[in-house]
Amino acid sequence: MNKFLILVVLSLSMLTVVRAQESHVEAKYFKEIDRTVVNSDLIYAINNPSQFLQIQLRGRFVGKGKPAQMPDRLSLEIYSFARDPLYQSDANRRLKVKVDDQVLDFGLLSYSKLDGKGKDEKSKTNPKPLGSNLAFDVSIPEAAQITRSVNKSLLTVEVMSIQDFRLSELRALAAGTDVIMKVGSSVFRLAPVHLEILRQFADAVTAPNLTIIANAAEPAAVAPDVPSDGNNASLADTLKWLKTRLTRDSATKDVVIPRKFEPIDFDTCRISYRVLPLVQHPPNSNSLVYLIREYQLNLADLNPEAVVVSDVTDFATVTMVTRDYQAKIRVFEHANENGMMGVTRGDSLTELAAINLKNKAAALQYQTALVHAINLCQNGR
Secondary structure, eight states: EEEEEEHHHHHHHHHHHHHTTOOOOEEETTTTEEEEEEEOOEEEEETTTTTEEEEEEEEEOOOSSSSOOOOOOEEEEEEEESSSSSSSSSGEEEEEETTEEEEEEEEEEEEEEOOOOOSOOOGGSSSBBOOOOOOOOOOOOOOOOGHHHHHHHHGGEEEOOOTTTHHHHHHHHHHHHSEEEEEETTTEEEHHHHHHHHHHHHHHHHHHEEEEEESOOOOOOOOSSSSTTTTTTHHHHHHHHHHHHHHHHBOOOOSSOOOOEEEESSSEEEEEEEEEEOOOOOOOSSSSOOOOOEEEEGGGBBBGGGGGEESSOOOEEEEBBBGGGOOOOEEEEEEEETTEEEEEEEEEEEEEEEESSSSSSHHHHHHHHHHHHHHHHTTTT
């Protein structure tokens, strides 16, 4: 073998070693919360002229360096880019994954959607969206084939995630040699590099020698005084309980500004409540005033499976979502007259609403009673 061939062989061998050691995860420690956040590389699962779909894994654990216990947050997020929404229907938003000979059913995915900014107003699924200071912006890579035929400004972005992703489920995915995902009518097989991303991410969020329980924990027992499907509480009693607990257990803390939640009408399936800012003016402004929002919704329009609890450390949130993500929740914005509702400044439509509770335990109880009320309203009882 001449020197040139030897050099080529050595170069290829070194390249193989570099590729084998290539990292597909990024870990960053945040001192202010004493957490390490781990994000995976993006997985390009579907890339054709009509759709681009990518997956990303995110996790978080206490401390710096290697994890010493279970991660306190774990998510598998799916981003779809297409001309029109593909997964807005509840029936099209269920995820099943075949891992070798095993099938994992993750059920209904959480959902949010951003319509293309360049679409004609009449074609939007919500012609009267609720304004917000919070928004998400997901960029699409140049490698996406759909950008060659559709202007980026016309694309609809759909963001979905597993609502309760467990480490045991992540480890099961990462251990597979053949992984096929199905969400709605979309079916795709993960490539070898995608499986390597899964494995590296799973290792990055798993503590050494950690015993992982594969089976889900038994649901906590429902307190006897909490209306539920199990105790067949009447609709009247359930609505009364929801109204009382909203007054008693709602939290004033929020990620934006402190707010107070107050019930207005909880006598029928058509309920309403108001959200009052406890801060009159935005920072550094005495001319602008935070508005008071009034939410009006029919419980029969909500999806009981999509009522979820989010624990935000010093408070918890119960989020309600309409069936098929239809904009059926009406929101009125009122002038803030020193904490009192003034004239109506505008109204809008939204697909979701949320209530902040003082802690996770209170939120879980509220979730149970709310789901029971939704089921009663949908069954006409």
